[in-house]
Amino acid sequence: MSSDTIQTPTTTHYVAPIDETPLGAVDAVRVSDKASNLWLDAWRHLRGRPMFWISGILIVFIVFVALFPDLFTSVPPDNNCQLSVSNDGPSPGHPMGFTKQGCDVFSRVVHGASTSLSVGLLVTLIVATVGIIFGAFAGFFGGWIDSVLMRVGDIFFAIPYILAAVVIMSVLSAYRSVGVIALAIGLFAWPSTARILRSEVLRVKQSDFVMASTALGVSKVRTMLSHVLPNSIAPVIVVTTVSLAAAITAEATLSFLGVGLPSSFMSWGNDIAAAQTSLRTNPMTLIWPSLALSITVLSFIMLGETIREALDPKARAQR
Amino acid sequence: MTGYILRRFLQIIPVFFGTTFLIYFMVFAVPGDPVLALFGDRTPNAAVIEQLHIRYHLDQPFIIQYFYYISGILQGDLGMSFSGQPVSEMLAATFPVTLRLAVLAVTIELVVGVSAGLLSGLRKGGIFDASALVVTLILISLPIFVIAFVSQFVIGIQLGWARPTVGPGAPIQDLILPAIVLASINLAVVTRLTRSTVIDTNRNDFVRMAYGKGLSHRRVVPTHILRNSLIPVTTSLAADFGILIVGATVTEGIFNVPGVGRALFNAIRLGEAPTVVSFVTVMVILYLIVNLIVDLLYGLLDPRIRYVK
Numbered sequence: 001m002s003s004d005t006i007q008t009p010t011t012t013h014y015v016a017p018i019d020e021t022p023l024g025a026v027d028a029v030r031v032s033d034k035a036s037n038l039w040l041d042a043w044r045h046l047r048g049r050p051m052f053w054i055s056g057i058l059i060v061f062i063v064f065v066a067l068f069p070d071l072f073t074s075v076p077p078d079n080n081c082q083l084s085v086s087n088d089g090p091s092p093g094h095p096m097g098f099t100k101q102g103c104d105v106f107s108r109v110v111h112g113a114s115t116s117l118s119v120g121l122l123v124t125l126i127v128a129t130v131g132i133i134f135g136a137f138a139g140f141f142g143g144w145i146d147s148v149l150m151r152v153g154d155i156f157f158a159i160p161y162i163l164a165a166v167v168i169m170s171v172l173s174a175y176r177s178v179g180v181i182a183l184a185i186g187l188f189a190w191p192s193t194a195r196i197l198r199s200e201v202l203r204v205k206q207s208d209f210v211m212a213s214t215a216l217g218v219s220k221v222r223t224m225l226s227h228v229l230p231n232s233i234a235p236v237i238v239v240t241t242v243s244l245a246a247a248i249t250a251e252a253t254l255s256f257l258g259v260g261l262p263s264s265f266m267s268w269g270n271d272i273a274a275a276q277t278s279l280r281t282n283p284m285t286l287i288w289p290s291l292a293l294s295i296t297v298l299s300f301i302m303l304g305e306t307i308r309e310a311l312d313p314k315a316r317a318q319r
Numbered sequence: 320m321t322g323y324i325l326r327r328f329l330q331i332i333p334v335f336f337g338t339t340f341l342i343y344f345m346v347f348a349v350p351g352d353p354v355l356a357l358f359g360d361r362t363p364n365a366a367v368i369e370q371l372h373i374r375y376h377l378d379q380p381f382i383i384q385y386f387y388y389i390s391g392i393l394q395g396d397l398g399m400s401f402s403g404q405p406v407s408e409m410l411a412a413t414f415p416v417t418l419r420l421a422v423l424a425v426t427i428e429l430v431v432g433v434s435a436g437l438l439s440g441l442r443k444g445g446i447f448d449a450s451a452l453v454v455t456l457i458l459i460s461l462p463i464f465v466i467a468f469v470s471q472f473v474i475g476i477q478l479g480w481a482r483p484t485v486g487p488g489a490p491i492q493d494l495i496l497p498a499i500v501l502a503s504i505n506l507a508v509v510t511r512l513t514r515s516t517v518i519d520t521n522r523n524d525f526v527r528m529a530y531g532k533g534l535s536h537r538r539v540v541p542t543h544i545l546r547n548s549l550i551p552v553t554t555s556l557a558a559d560f561g562i563l564i565v566g567a568t569v570t571e572g573i574f575n576v577p578g579v580g581r582a583l584f585n586a587i588r589l590g591e592a593p594t595v596v597s598f599v600t601v602m603v604i605l606y607l608i609v610n611l612i613v614d615l616l617y618g619l620l621d622p623r624i625r626y627v628k
Binding site for chain 2 (some may be wrong): 151154155156157158159161162163164166167168170172173245249252253256257258259269272273276279280283286287292294298301302305309
């Protein structure tokens with residue numbers, strides 16, 4: 001705290017106007033020239049971490065590819081396949097070669113990005129919404145609301161979410177789409193978010209500012225929304241980043257198992273499943289989509305990891 | 320301890336009914352004839368529809384249907400696969416192989432994960448620690464089927480160190496490669512958890528005390544640090560059992576291991592939804608039982624847990 005200075009306040013008074021008291025010195029407050037809070041601290045920490053920048057740049061790049069695939073490849077991924085080039089290696093204009101069906105691998109990898117990202121984002125949205133509602137209400141109101149909500153969470157938690165998604169997608173095989181698969185994954189993935197938020201809300205609820213808010217007559221729901229929630233959301237942000245990665249893996253796994261998206265969708269999981277029969281003859285058709293999938297998942301996990309360290313002093317100490 | 324055991328048993332009952340109800344609900348709350356929905360875009364023959372209607376008591380109210388289904392499960396009746404084989408028989412035939420694979424995988428995961436975690440936790444910030452962090456980060460990011468295919472291709476096909484697919488009877492030497500693949504998913508979690516608990520334990524006064532008494536490193540590390548660090552690892556094993564189930568399905572499918580996972584894998588691929596539902600139900604129940612056992616074990620290992628509330 002070398003930048004701290006003792007300032008005699010001139011305009012801001014916390015106790016009483018300075019001329020009303022002879023003890024002006026009492027009124028002096030320690031003012032750091034830099035404001036500080038959890039988020040600013042976290043940002044200062046993040047700024048200096050190369051892993052944050054690497055994962056951030058990768059994610060921006062992947063999002064860019066997902067939004068504008070046509071900037072990267074002019075070859076259509078699906079309707080220009082020729083069996084005459086089946087399993088061929090790279091050739092000019094087709095840097096990653098061809099699949100068994102004679103489709104351009106590079107184009108399929110590029111067009112697969114948007115599917116993975118949209119499933120990931122939708123699942124994250126579902127998980128965050130349900131998890132925050134359940135966790136916040138259970139933690140803040142306690143009592144029977146807590147018991148009921150958390151027992152419901154226990155039941156959803158007890159079914160591994162990929163298995164649940166396998167069941168849902170098997171039953172709803174006629175309605176396979178990005179929305180349905182996101183719902184199938186998200187419906188069973190939220191309890192861990194709810195649990196984490198609940199324990200954080202329980203901690204924050206004890207703070208003096210919450211008591212002050214209640215004492216000032218602010219309603220319970222208002223207190224929860226404007227004081228408790230913003231102060232307990234940090235761990236949720238970390239889980240959310242990691243759950244985005246988990247959702248992308250889940251979609252690929254489901255597509256790989258054959259209960260994910262129909263083959264008309266560009267999906268890395270579908271491509272990996274289709275390429276497994278060519279593993280001996282042309283392993284690269286399997287490697288490229290796998291690499292794209294792994295790098296995407298890795299960037300989100302890396303981002304989550306760095307944010308966790310930045311927001312959690314205990315994790316920083318363990319480094 | 321008896322009170323603790325009793326409490327845990329009572330807690331699992333609502334979860335058991337809740338999960339089975341949820342699975343049943345997911346299947347039979349679909350609009351239209353749920354039996355037709357189970358077949359997706361295929362049309363089953365009339366006899367199969369008839370048989371499923373009778374099996375699931377579809378003329379009865381929903382809640383009665385559910386109780387018929389539950390009593391069926393409790394009596395070991397899990398329905399038939401499309402080929403006419405009872406699902407319970409399929410499970411009995413394939414379970415020993417999966418058990419062998421899972422025990423092998425968990426052993427690898429524990430031995431490698433705990434020793435790597437211990438080493439990096441004790442030498443925090445060292446070269447081993449730094450590289451372990453990077454390796455586990457990559458391991459966490461790689462989907463299981465990518466690890467399975469790459470190791471099948473590199474180790475099985477290119478190097479020829481192991482058979483790329485498991486031979487008949489699933490001899491143990493053929494299971495080593497699939498077990499390593501299966502272990503790799505939770506390996507990173509075990510390593511990181513061990514590392515962070517070792518770091519936490521290391522800060523405790525009893526560790527300082529042990530060194531202060533003049534005990535050697537060789538004595539303090541296994542008896543004081545490691546033993547206390549293993550408790551959270553035990554719970555994480557149970558929590559990750561779900562990942563192990565999914566991982567076994569994918570691994571057994573890829574390496575052609577004749578276990579429960581491959582049977583589920585084939586049922587999923589063939590679109591046999593009723594078989595899939597039966598398998599998932601059994602695995603969820605198994606998951607609950609494993610978690611119960613580990614919880615009880617946890618109470619045995621850590622007396623503090625027993626006396627809460």
